[in-house]
Amino acid sequence: MLKKKGWFTLLSLILTVSVVLAGCGGNNNNAAKSNTGNTGTTENTATKTDDSKETKELTFMYRGGTDEQAAYKKVVEKFEADHPNVKVKIIVTAADQYATKLKASITGKSIPDVFYFESGDLKAYVNSGVLLDLNSYIEANKDINLDNIWKYGVDLYRYDGTMAGQGNIYGMPKDVGPFALGYNKTMFEKAGIPLPDKDKPYTWDEFVKVAQQLTVDTTGDGKPDQYGTGFNVQWALQAFVWSNGADWIDSTKTKVTIDDPKFAEALQYMADLQNKYKVTPSTEQAQTLDTYQRWMKGEMAFFPVGPWDMSTYETLPFDYDLIPYPAGSTGKSATWTGSLGIGASAKTKYPEEAVALIDYLTASKEGMEALVKAKVQIPNLIDMATEWAADTSTKPANKEEFLQIVNDYGRVLPGHYTYNAEWYNLFFTDIQPVIDGKVTAADYVKSEQPKMQKLLDKAIEQEEKSKK
Amino acid sequence: MTTSNLYRKEKIYGFLFILAPLLGLIIFTLYPMLYSIYGSLTDWDGLGQMSFIGLSNFTDLFTDELFHKAVFNTLFMMLGIPIGITLALLLALGLNRGARGTTTFRVIYYVPVISSLAAVSIMWNWAYNGDYGLVNQFLDLFGISGPNWMANKYTVKPALIIMAVWKGLGYTMLLYLAALQSVSRTYYEAAELDGANGFQSFRHITWPMVRPVTFFIVVTNIIGGSQIFTEMNIMTPTGGPEYASASVVFYIWQKAFGSFQMGYASAMAVVLGAFIFVVTLIQFRMNEKSSFDVD
Numbered sequence: 001m002l003k004k005k006g007w008f009t010l011l012s013l014i015l016t017v018s019v020v021l022a023g024c025g026g027n028n029n030n031a032a033k034s035n036t037g038n039t040g041t042t043e044n045t046a047t048k049t050d051d052s053k054e055t056k057e058l059t060f061m062y063r064g065g066t067d068e069q070a071a072y073k074k075v076v077e078k079f080e081a082d083h084p085n086v087k088v089k090i091i092v093t094a095a096d097q098y099a100t101k102l103k104a105s106i107t108g109k110s111i112p113d114v115f116y117f118e119s120g121d122l123k124a125y126v127n128s129g130v131l132l133d134l135n136s137y138i139e140a141n142k143d144i145n146l147d148n149i150w151k152y153g154v155d156l157y158r159y160d161g162t163m164a165g166q167g168n169i170y171g172m173p174k175d176v177g178p179f180a181l182g183y184n185k186t187m188f189e190k191a192g193i194p195l196p197d198k199d200k201p202y203t204w205d206e207f208v209k210v211a212q213q214l215t216v217d218t219t220g221d222g223k224p225d226q227y228g229t230g231f232n233v234q235w236a237l238q239a240f241v242w243s244n245g246a247d248w249i250d251s252t253k254t255k256v257t258i259d260d261p262k263f264a265e266a267l268q269y270m271a272d273l274q275n276k277y278k279v280t281p282s283t284e285q286a287q288t289l290d291t292y293q294r295w296m297k298g299e300m301a302f303f304p305v306g307p308w309d310m311s312t313y314e315t316l317p318f319d320y321d322l323i324p325y326p327a328g329s330t331g332k333s334a335t336w337t338g339s340l341g342i343g344a345s346a347k348t349k350y351p352e353e354a355v356a357l358i359d360y361l362t363a364s365k366e367g368m369e370a371l372v373k374a375k376v377q378i379p380n381l382i383d384m385a386t387e388w389a390a391d392t393s394t395k396p397a398n399k400e401e402f403l404q405i406v407n408d409y410g411r412v413l414p415g416h417y418t419y420n421a422e423w424y425n426l427f428f429t430d431i432q433p434v435i436d437g438k439v440t441a442a443d444y445v446k447s448e449q450p451k452m453q454k455l456l457d458k459a460i461e462q463e464e465k466s467k468k
Numbered sequence: 469m470t471t472s473n474l475y476r477k478e479k480i481y482g483f484l485f486i487l488a489p490l491l492g493l494i495i496f497t498l499y500p501m502l503y504s505i506y507g508s509l510t511d512w513d514g515l516g517q518m519s520f521i522g523l524s525n526f527t528d529l530f531t532d533e534l535f536h537k538a539v540f541n542t543l544f545m546m547l548g549i550p551i552g553i554t555l556a557l558l559l560a561l562g563l564n565r566g567a568r569g570t571t572t573f574r575v576i577y578y579v580p581v582i583s584s585l586a587a588v589s590i591m592w593n594w595a596y597n598g599d600y601g602l603v604n605q606f607l608d609l610f611g612i613s614g615p616n617w618m619a620n621k622y623t624v625k626p627a628l629i630i631m632a633v634w635k636g637l638g639y640t641m642l643l644y645l646a647a648l649q650s651v652s653r654t655y656y657e658a659a660e661l662d663g664a665n666g667f668q669s670f671r672h673i674t675w676p677m678v679r680p681v682t683f684f685i686v687v688t689n690i691i692g693g694s695q696i697f698t699e700m701n702i703m704t705p706t707g708g709p710e711y712a713s714a715s716v717v718f719y720i721w722q723k724a725f726g727s728f729q730m731g732y733a734s735a736m737a738v739v740l741g742a743f744i745f746v747v748t749l750i751q752f753r754m755n756e757k758s759s760f761d762v763d
Contacts, residue, residue, distance in 0.1 A: 096701075096702075096705070099725055099726070100721070100725045103514060103724075103725045104725075106514070106515055107514050107515070107730070124513065124515060124728050125515070128513065128515035128516035128517060129516060130515060130516075234706075290597065290598065290600070293600075419728070420726070420727040420728055420729075421726075421727075422726070422727045425706070428706065429706060429707060429710065429711050430710050430711075432619070432621065432709040432710055433710075451533075459727075462511075462513065462728065462729070465511060465513075465517060465519075466513060466515075466516075466517050466728075468517070
């Protein structure tokens with residue numbers, strides 16, 4: 001057991017971090033201030049040497065797995081080489097500690113100049129004056145061509161004071177993460193089942209039928225060793241709910257709409273995959289990790305694939321490809337597209353340089369090429385992405401599906417539009433009995449809606465207050 | 469001149485010596501503590517806006533189901549304290565007999581204590597894995613098919629308790645071992661002459677003699693147990709099935725850093741702090757009343 005003064009520690013942590021961060025930012029010389037107009041460009045070697053005397057220091061806080069950290073570090077070094085008068089101080093954390101660290105630095109009023117942030121936190125950060133309005137800088141920067149960047153990605157970081165998704169730009173997408181559906185091609189071929197069509201999604205019934213055919217007991221011990229699928233409800237339910245024409249929240253983003261019968265139908269379908277159709281491992285047999293492992297071992301026919309999986313999946317012992325998610329009553333596929341933003345602090349001393357760094361990381365050819373080569377993301381630049389997807393020689397062949405999701409049928413997770421995502425998270429906190437088949441979806445949505453609504457009301461109230 | 473120059477200087481030096489820890493206490497403990505008490509009376513979002521709203525954060529706690537769950541979970545997981553103490557004392561008694569290999573066992577039991585809690589949590593998470601986990605594979609040897617520990621709301625808390633006991637065992641055992649070794653042999657010899665059996669000498673000599681250590685362990689474990697956080701943060705990052713493994717500090721952390729409700733989180737922290745303070749106070753009182761000297 002711990003023997004720490006937990007909450008003291010928590011609070012002193014905030015202070016410690018703030019002291020440390022304040023120490024980092026205080027070293028800039030005054031002379032640099034007079035020179036802000038002259039950067040973000042690399043054309044003049046003569047001014048380069050002049051500027052190098054007056055170093056402008058930016059702090060850049062980001063997160064990621066080891067591969068990703070290294071890839072981004074390299075790009076930042078390249079940026080420094082191109083901008084000799086700018087020095088970038090890197091603060092990097094593991095993914096799970098990032099949010100705490102960022103919020104502590106905000107509370108401690110020493111916000112890094114450039115930092116990652118969740119698109120869902122956009123409203124809060126704009127309302128409290130944390131994020132710099134990038135609009136004028138982006139317009140002035142001729143290196144940034146917004147038409148060549150995913151509209152979906154950029155729109156996530158627009159906010160007009162009332163609704164996210166429109167208005168001025170407060171961040172640029174670090175990347176977009178379409179959550180596609182993959183299938184084990186080798187398994188299909190072995191079983192002699194026709195391959196799924198990459199342009200025509202399965203209906204729900206078809207999906208169950210195929211999954212049932214592929215759920216087999218190969219060892220004869222009475223338990224299947226190969227399953228149709230194994231979805232994690234938290235990341236896969238969206239595809240079923242949306243394609244059935246339902247959603248968690250209404251268009252005004254003020255009402256929780258999970259009590260829609262179409263919603264219940266989608267949730268029930270997902271629970272039935274496990275309990276009625278038995279095409280997934282049961283809860284006893286599987287945690288998320290296990291379905292992931294089963295997929296990797298080639299024991300699962302369908303499994304979600306994100307761009308971040310590509311480097312790992314390269315060594316899979318089977319061939320896989322991407323298809324659209326099975327479509328519900330709307331007849332259309334749906335899924336979500338994640339994203340993480342890069343923004344600048346409203347209090348940064350060097351806004352031009354900060355935006356230049358953001359541009360380099362998110363919208364420049366040089367930066368993007370390096371990141372795509374490291375296989376940590378799909379390209380932000382549309383022309384580059386199209387070229388990337390056209391190459392069908394690397395796995396998965398149908399990379400085009402990723403781009404279709406971003407361009408066409410991918411949506412943002414429902415928590416994005418609200419001040420916080422507590423109400424949405426509660427849905428998944430309480431969901432286990434439905435997945436286990438102990439509570440029907442219809443009963444669940446009925447009992448859960450008021451609880452979620454209460455939290456949503458609170459978030460709305462909080463938002464109103466933050467606007468003052 | 470009543471005080472000498474030297475004496476006065478000494479006073480200054482003395483003050484300088486305590487200045488560093490004192491400043492540390494004021495800056496890193498007292499100030500944040502007072503600030504969070506003030507924060508608990510506001511609707512602070514942790515970003516900027518902060519207006520006074522009186523006690524409404526505290527009254528909200530009464531109707532907050534998740535808070536009640538978190539409190540229940542935290543108290544439930546303290547069941548690990550008596551289990552840990554019993555096991556540690558038994559181990560210490562065993563090792564105190566001076567059998568061969570005592571040092572080896574001491575090392576084995578102490579290794580978890582010095583291991584990083586985060587690493588230990590990740591390791592146990594694998595051990596508890598429903599399919600391939602070490603725990604269920606072991607149970608399988610006896611024909612028991614184990615549950616999916618971390619995904620089942622009834623097993624997740626016991627699973628965390630088992631891990632916490634395992635992690636803390638070595639430390640508690642070592643404290644007991646030191647206490648046992650300081651008990652004078654003469655008491656046992658005298659008891660033996662009077663015809664006391666093993667249990668009686670444990671009941672009337674050992675147990676009372678290690679009492680201060682037991683007291684220390686109970687106090688520190690309750691304080692630590694009230695603040696349990698890292699384990700669930702790593703092993704059940706969403707608070708577990710139906711929030712079954714979320715502790716109070718976990719909930720505070722979610723509110724403060726996930727939902728922009730620093731004021732509300734501060735209110736919970738104040739309640740938790742008050743709870744720990746009161747429990748510790750009661751324990752100190754009880755200890756004073758029932759303590760006695762053998763001499």
